[in-house]
Amino acid sequence: MQIKKVKCGKIMDSRGIPTIEISVMTLNGTFTASSPSGTSVGKYESAAFSHKGIDASIFLLNSLQDEIRKISFVKFGDLEKLENMIRSYDDTTNYRKLGANVLYALEAAILKATAGGENMELWELLAEGKKPKFPFPVGNCIGGSLHSKLLFKPDFQEFLFIPRSDEFFENVFINSRAYKLAEQKLLLMDKTFSRKVTYESAWETSLESEQILKIMKEVSKELEKQFEAKVDLGIDIAASSFSNNGKYKYKDKTLGSEGQIEYIKKLIKEYGIDYVEDAFSDDDFASFTKLKDSTGCMIVGDDLTATHFDRVKQAISTNAISGLIVKPNQNGSLLQMKKIIDLAESSGIKTIISHRSGETMDTTIADMAVGWHLDYIKTGIKGREREAKLKRIIEIEKGV
Incomplete structure (x- = not known):
């Protein structure tokens, strides 16, 4: 699966607070994911967004579009190529430059697009041939x-x-x-x-x-x-x-x-x-x-x-x-x-x-x-x- 374009923007979460939504566009369609945020946030969690705010997170991700489009995705493990590239721009231990919410939404959208490219549902891509199990x-x-x-x-x-x-x-x-x-x-x-x-x-x-x-x-x-x-x-x-x-x-x-x-x-x-x-x-x-x-x-x-x-x-x-x-x-x-x-x-x-x-x-x-x-x-x-x-x-x- 090859990405043609990544679109990043703000939506409101269920509390009316801005969070991130990311759409990944491929030849097979548009695949969208968004990230939640917590009220009771543990002190050891990664930073939700850039220390400069959500707009700085969006700006950084948009600047990485060309790098993201160079990566091909076929399976879950291919996210390693994306994360290695991201780490060259954000080497902080808790994603203080990009934000964990942004990385998660991006990876979730990419996985949905990868599953779509393989004519699978997302759970099937993640299961890697195993039968489903219900929680x-x-x-x-x-x-x-x-x-x-x-x-x-x-x-x-x-x-x-x-x-x-x-x-x-x-x-x-x-x-x-x-x-x-x-x-x-x-x-x-x-x-x-x-x-x-x-x-x-x-x-x-x-x-x-x-x-x-x-x-x-x-x-x-x-x-x-x-x-x-x-x-x-x-x-x-x-x-x-x-x-x-x-x-x-x-x-x-x-x-x-x-x-x-x-x-x-x-x-x-x-x-x-x-x-x-x-x-x-x-x-x-x-x-x-x-x-x-x-x-x-x-x-x-x-x-x-x-x-x-x-x-x-x-x-x-x-x-x-x-x-x-x-x-x-x-x-x-x-x-x-x-x-x-x-x-x-x-x-x-x-x-x-x-x-x-x-x-x-x-x-x-x-x-x-x-x-x-x-x-x-x-x-x-x-x-x-x-x-x-x-x-x-x-x-x-x-x-x-």
């Missing part, structure tokens, strides 16, 4: 912390349902029912509840975290009885958002690392939680390890690992995680992300590809989840940008 959807139902716009809100960032039916379509339907049941219970328990939603279209509430977990447990039991399928519960604590100097500052208490470990263990046991993400600050590998060693719950790293190989390697070597969030724009390089996924899988770590709070209609991560055999895909349950990813996987499931 479990991790559905963000109720939100708090930095994702909520309310003044009074839960300390934890996300409250998650993870249905485990054999079919992806049924799991999406179960999460949709969970969303409705949670709404009904919030109307009864939260007198201030007004059906407003977070940046990720999860319900906003003024209830405290444990009140929400009680609701989630009730909903899970009702759904398991109705659908005869296990419905796991999860929380994204996003502890870095309320930690400082090793202390975790809740509205009603302040805990040290040991106190945080005991508190999370208590919640896991009391509410039957199966998935805990970012329970500690993004440098506290030791506490992640202690929690993982003392519970059968999946302990997941996001801010801890930030989709960067060295941090993932450290988390694995210290036995700190049993699950790993991967977000393409946390790194920028899809070659690096695939290397991270392969490392996680060879180490027995569950992989979760994730959306961001500021999303677009792009569905690349859905094809990645299926083609690369990721264990989970984390999205919202509602919201057009979230549902687009789920619908794409359902479309693939129906097609095969």
